[in-house]
Amino acid sequence: MTYGSPALRRAVLLANQTIPEAGLAQLTWGNVSGIDREGGFYLIKPSGVAYHDLTEDHLVPVDLATGKVLAGDLRPSVDSESHRAFYLAWPSIGGVTHTHSTNAVAFAQAGRDVPVLGTTHADTFNGPVPVTRTLTPEECATDYELNTGRVIIETIGDDEAAAAIPAALVANHGPFTWGATPQKSVEHGIILEAVAEMALKTLALNPNAATPPHLQERHFKRKHGPGAYYGNPTA
Numbered sequence: 001m002t003y004g005s006p007a008l009r010r011a012v013l014l015a016n017q018t019i020p021e022a023g024l025a026q027l028t029w030g031n032v033s034g035i036d037r038e039g040g041f042y043l044i045k046p047s048g049v050a051y052h053d054l055t056e057d058h059l060v061p062v063d064l065a066t067g068k069v070l071a072g073d074l075r076p077s078v079d080s081e082s083h084r085a086f087y088l089a090w091p092s093i094g095g096v097t098h099t100h101s102t103n104a105v106a107f108a109q110a111g112r113d114v115p116v117l118g119t120t121h122a123d124t125f126n127g128p129v130p131v132t133r134t135l136t137p138e139e140c141a142t143d144y145e146l147n148t149g150r151v152i153i154e155t156i157g158d159d160e161a162a163a164a165i166p167a168a169l170v171a172n173h174g175p176f177t178w179g180a181t182p183q184k185s186v187e188h189g190i191i192l193e194a195v196a197e198m199a200l201k202t203l204a205l206n207p208n209a210a211t212p213p214h215l216q217e218r219h220f221k222r223k224h225g226p227g228a229y230y231g232n233p234t235a
């Protein structure tokens with residue numbers, strides 16, 4: 001049995017291939033998934049498969065309710081349980097991306113949020129991109145990936161909060177991003193890496209740099225508020 005519409009299979013493959021194209025991870029690090037909510041499953045990158053070898057037939061269908069593989073011999077990404085936790089917690093999302101992009105990982109390893117220092121950040125993230133607390137020894141010892149998902153949900157909050165800030169940094173690990181589609185989730189990963197690099201350089205020039213709240217709010221509303229037109233030719 002083939003799981004996923006041709007459109008979903010193509011979208012998840014292309015989103016995964018965007019990770020190395022955008023320089024968001026080395027080797028086989030990172031992974032992207034996309035969900036079929038009516039079918040009750042998601043497609044995710046198989047574990048350890050090189051991006052340049054990846055085909056639609058490699059994508060692993062995973063049951064949303066149980067986390068079990070529904071077809072094929074390949075193992076899902078080690079991060080599958082984190083993806084599944086987000087799909088269960090946030091009904092509006094359609095895709096999840098995990099990367100090891102350098103500047104975002106630097107913030108995750110330093111235990112620092114990515115601050116809002118300009119409109120580039122505010123256009124996509126309506127506030128600092130938070131770093132989670134460190135997982136406890138018990139959380140690391142059992143169900144690490146599920147607990148990684150849980151600590152991000154604990155940090156971000158509900159579905160509305162996840163739409164306002166579609167990204168988080170797992171302490172000492174790296175970024176997860178999400179969005180309405182697989183491609184949107186990886187685009188948020190690209191933007192996160194860009195604003196993390198900008199923030200690092202800005203703070204090196206001026207450790208007291210900050211964005212006035214009114215500027216942050218205006219820019220986020222311009223792109224996401226009622227009647228938003230920015231980047232939306234049909235609005």
Ligand SMILES: O=C(CO)[C@@H](O)[C@H](O)COP(=O)(O)O
Nearest residue numbers: 028029030031047048077078
């Ligand atoms: O964050 C991690 C591991 O900590 C992952 O990104 C791996 O680096 C890739 O694992 P697979 O998706 O290939 O299982």
